[in-house]
Amino acid sequence: MKSALGTAVVTGASAGIGKVYAERLAARSYDLILIARRGELLDAQAKELIRRYDIHARTVTADLSQREELERVIATVEADDSVSLLVNNAGTSTLRASVDVQGRLLAEMISVNILALTQLALAALKGFKARNGGILVNIGSVLGFHALPISSIYSGTKGYVLNFTRGLQQEFAESNVYIQLVLPAATATDLWEISGVPLSALDPTHVMSVADCVDAALSGLDRRELITMTSLEDERLFLAYENARSALFTSAQSGRPASRYKRRP
Numbered sequence: 001m002k003s004a005l006g007t008a009v010v011t012g013a014s015a016g017i018g019k020v021y022a023e024r025l026a027a028r029s030y031d032l033i034l035i036a037r038r039g040e041l042l043d044a045q046a047k048e049l050i051r052r053y054d055i056h057a058r059t060v061t062a063d064l065s066q067r068e069e070l071e072r073v074i075a076t077v078e079a080d081d082s083v084s085l086l087v088n089n090a091g092t093s094t095l096r097a098s099v100d101v102q103g104r105l106l107a108e109m110i111s112v113n114i115l116a117l118t119q120l121a122l123a124a125l126k127g128f129k130a131r132n133g134g135i136l137v138n139i140g141s142v143l144g145f146h147a148l149p150i151s152s153i154y155s156g157t158k159g160y161v162l163n164f165t166r167g168l169q170q171e172f173a174e175s176n177v178y179i180q181l182v183l184p185a186a187t188a189t190d191l192w193e194i195s196g197v198p199l200s201a202l203d204p205t206h207v208m209s210v211a212d213c214v215d216a217a218l219s220g221l222d223r224r225e226l227i228t229m230t231s232l233e234d235e236r237l238f239l240a241y242e243n244a245r246s247a248l249f250t251s252a253q254s255g256r257p258a259s260r261y262k263r264r265p
Contacts (some may be wrong), residue, residue: 003055006084007031009077011064011120015043016189018089018141022049030085030164032057035073063092063107064116077123085135086124086199088117091157092194095150095245106153118164125168125177133176137221138165142229145241161256169226178224182217184208186233 008025012018014036022034026049035041039061046057060076062069077083093115094105101109121136128134143151144158165181172179186207213230220228232238 002082003029003031004042005030007033007056007080008085008087009033009080009083009120010033010087010089011035011073011113012090014038016047016138016210016226017184017187017214019045020210021087021089021217024055024214024218025085025087025226026038026053029053029055031055031082033060033076033080033083035060035062035069036056037061037063037089039097064120065092065111070116070119074119074231077120080129081127081128081131083124084133085137085138086120087139088121089137089139090116091139095148095154097150098152101153109153109157113154114160118162121164121168127170128177129172129175135170135176135221137217138179138181140165140181140183141229142183144183158212164228178221180217180218180221180225181227183227183229184213184217185229187213 008030010018010022011036013022034042034046042059046059050057060073062073064070092109094101138161140161143155144162147155169179188207188209204227216230217228
């Protein structure tokens with residue numbers, strides 16, 4: 001029998017955050033559609049979750065940076081009216097000076113982190129709107145707030161995720177669709193090795209385990225938080241940021257140049 005909770009779609013599900021999300025959602029009795037590039041790992045993951053949790057799970061092997069493969073995944077999401085949750089987790093990173101990020105690396109980062117996330121979110125939301133219910137989880141990063149000398153492109157993509165998701169939250173605020181933005185800090189995934197900065201280069205006290213990150217994010221989901229910063233202890237800091245952001249936007253609404261830009265005689 002199909003799950004009463006519906007089907008959760010998890011991208012980047014063969015390792016790291018996506019793999020743990022898949023396990024946790026299976027434990028909650030969601031059926032699963034698991035998406036990743038590494039098909040053998042994905043199939044092994046699905047078989048193990050079916051065995052352990054007696055759920056339905058299927059896999060879609062796809063590279064979301066490739067147009068045709070992304071369209072195949074979008075079609076899968078749109079065609080299945082049991083989809084009730086999407087974890088938009090797939091992402092890639094290259095941490096180096098921006099002028100050194102060229103060609104395939106640049107295209108892949110923008111395609112996966114921005115284009116694929118956007119189109120999959122909209123595909124899921126189309127169904128959620130029609131059924132007046134569903135959960136969208138977009139995985140961003142604290143680097144959406146901040147840029148380093150080696151993170152300008154990656155931070156730019158995560159800044160997009162932040163603002164795109166916040167806009168969606170306002171758009172669906174009066175509906176039964178819940179949209180969560182998750183903003184982890186450094187997390188012990190293989191994305192660091194892919195990015196060119198090994199985990200061993202980081203202060204281990206600043207690195208969260210994948211399990212802790214996902215469990216914190218799911219706790220935030222259960223609390224229906226709009227934004228979950230998995231490692232932020234003092235929530236007042238984020239409230240101060242929000243107040244300052246709102247005041248800055250409001251103060252910028254003027255039809256006159258600021259006095260500092262006026263020509264002096």
